[in-house]
Amino acid sequence: MAAGNTYVAIATNTVSGSSTSSVSFSSIASTYTDLIVVFSGKLSIASESIFVRFNSNTGTNYSAVWMWGNGTSANSNTRSSQTFLPTAWFTGYDSTNENNLIFNVQNYSNSTANKTVLFRQNNAGSGGTPAAVAGVGLWAQTSAINAIEFYTSAGVYTAGATFSLYGITAA
């Protein structure tokens, strides 16, 4: 089987209107090895965060550790036994300038191990908390991932924000 081009665009969600606080990808095929979600956009409230859930699971199965620099200092934070996976903790996202989030879910369709994700987030704004963030998170479930939800801890995504889902297939 020829591997061919293995970085495939699966879907893109573009936010319209002013009331969207949650964006989901569902019915994700299990035919890839890794998933990558790329977010670009602003939140309506400064110093906000984006939280993630898999397969609509609301149990206390999520945890994460991350580090960030804000121009004056480097810091690290962690949360365990959460009902969502934080990509920052009520900080790090800006309402004035664009934010980027690159969210890697590796081996998402295996059913033998918990799922570990890598993420990077950044903005260069001055209206919120300018930051460069890198983190790792755990979903302590062995189920294959078939749905991912990105929701704001408060506020909404501003119109024009985009979430793009990609699949990578190993040979």
Place this chain on the structure above:
Amino acid sequence: MPILGVIASQKTGRLFAPSGAYDSIASYTVTSTDASVTFSSIPATYTHLQVRVAARAGSDDDLRFRLNGDTGTNYSRHLIFGNGSTTGAGAGVSSSVGSVGSINNTANVFSVGVLDILDYTNTNKYTTSRSLNGYDANGSGIIMLYSTAWMNTAAVTSITLFPQSSSFQQYSSIALYGIKGV
């Protein structure tokens, strides 16, 4: 110690056939334990390489790599990390290994990493890589960003990954991709 290349890929019935901007070259999943995994005979037809890892080790360990089997003290590295309470930075010079980051032993928790090896066929300069890696074990964990310089101008034709003091555990998976330029 699996050594994977075109032949190994053919044995699995998955033939290497570059056709896009981001191609899968080879991958390997550990069935029991392996001290190391090597991708050999890497074609020179790409601009960059990316290694994507999801792995456990026999003990909490460092995940290392070597290029072209070079065991000389030709590697240097810098890192920043956060463990949930503190951040830190470090460096190593004249080392015999490059670094992906950290690999853990917690049952059912896999470390993940993305290692980018840029301009790997350029023989006019040393080869520099970047790795974002980490794990989270619900109360402990670490996130690490590494840069490694391989002070050798040879084109990279093989990559060996290994836990520094232990071995890869079952279900660890490592995949090599090639990224094209225009």
